[in-house]
Amino acid sequence: xxxxxxxxxxxxSMGINFFGHGLVRLIKLHDFADGxxxxxxxxxxxxLFVHTFSIILxxxxxxxxxxxxxxxxxxxxxIAGASxxxxxxxxxxxxxxxxxxxxxxxxAGLFYVLMSRMDDNAFSMDRKL
Numbered sequence: 001x002x003x004x005x006x007x008x009x010x011x012x013s014m015g016i017n018f019f020g021h022g023l024v025r026l027i028k029l030h031d032f033a034d035g036x037x038x039x040x041x042x043x044x045x046x047x048l049f050v051h052t053f054s055i056i057l058x059x060x061x062x063x064x065x066x067x068x069x070x071x072x073x074x075x076x077x078x079i080a081g082a083s084x085x086x087x088x089x090x091x092x093x094x095x096x097x098x099x100x101x102x103x104x105x106x107x108a109g110l111f112y113v114l115m116s117r118m119d120d121n122a123f124s125m126d127r128k129l
Contacts, residue, residue: 019061043094
């Protein structure tokens with residue numbers, strides 16, 4: 001399979017993953033935010049910060065996912081996605097959720113591939129515009 005098609009499938013897969021995370025969390029936004037804040041109660045992070053981040057997170061996931069799925073502003077979406085993973089890694093470390101951090105490191109590696117192979121992003125709205 002050629003690199004352009006491979007990039008397309010990885011980009012769309014990551015997009016669907018983020019889009020899906022955001023969508024299901026938006027539907028139950030306050031329950032999600034309350035649950036997230038509760039899971040960080042015993043950390044040193046301020047609850048206001050955790051709760052605010054928990055409200056914003058689903059919107060970020062949804063938007064990043066949508067952009068990746070359609071291949072629009074891919075460079076910005078991949079930088080935003082990688083940055084979000086860094087924040088999630090930091091948060092996971094404060095609650096000692098090493099399993100989640102392992103999964104998040106896989107996301108970090110996939111964002112590395114998407115960012116470093118941007119020239120293979122031929123099947124996208126970016127290339128059409």
